[in-house]
Amino acid sequence: MTLTDVENPEHLESLLGEYHDVRRGWHPDYQSWRIFHALAFFIGGSTFIAGTACLFFPGYDTLSAVLYIIGSLGFLAVDVQEFFTFSGLVLRANIAMSMTGSALYVIGSAGFLPTVFTWWSAVGIWGFIGxxxxxxxxxxxxxxxxxxxxxxxxxxxxxxxxxxDASTAAGVEMGACIGAWCFFFGTGLFNRGPLDGPDSVLPVVLWTWVAGSCFFTAGALL
Known part of the structure; x- marks a missing residue:
C-alpha cells in the first residue's frame, strides 16, 4: 500500500480488489480512513528508524524496544484496517499474512525489552525472524x-x-519486502553472533537493520 494510493481510492480498487462493506467513515473514499492509514504507516516506518538508531548508543535498549513496539503496532493497524476494508478471498488471505507478520513483530519487539530478553531471548529473536x-x-x-x-x-x-500506477504500487510493496528480508537476515546474524570482541557481528547487524528500516519507511512514503 502507498500513501499515494490512499489518495486515489479508485487505483486501490483496481490493484487490490473491490471494497469490503464497512461502516460509513471507514471506506477509502473518506478522509478519516486516509488519515488513519497514512498516520499509522508513517509511525511504523519512522519509529523503526529511531528504534534502530537507539541501539548504536549504550543504555538505550529499553527505548529502542518501546519504539519498535510502537512501530510494529502502527504496521499492524494498517494491516487490520485493510483487512476489514477490502474483499476477495485471495486478497484478504494475502493481507492476513502481513497482519500475522506484524503481530509477530509486536511480540518480537516486546521480546527485546531487557527484562524479557534476559528471561528468554528467543521471544525477541524468533519473533522478528518469523x-x-x-x-x-x-x-x-x-x-x-x-x-x-x-x-x-x-x-x-x-x-x-x-x-x-503499477510501478509506484510495486515499489511500495517491494520496499516493505526488502525491509523485511533485511530484518530476517540481520536478526539471524544477531542470533548466530558473536556480539562481543574483535569478531563481533553487531555493527553489521545494526546497519542491516538500519537498511531494513529505511526500506520500510521509503515504501510508506512513495
Missing part, C-alpha cells in the same frame, strides 16, 4: 499480484516498469 519471513513472502505475493493487473491477467515485468 515475522520478517511472513511479511517478506506476503509482500512478494502482493508485488506479483500487482504485476498481474494488466489486460492479459498474467504477471508482466514490463507492466510494472511502464505503468506509473
Amino acid at each position: 515475522g520478517s519471513a511472513v511479511i517478506g513472502v506476503s509482500q512478494a505475493i502482493k508485488t506479483y499480484r500487482i504485476g498481474c493487473t494488466n489486460t492479459s491477467g498474467r504477471f508482466c515485468i514490463r507492466h510494472l516498469v511502464t505503468d506509473p
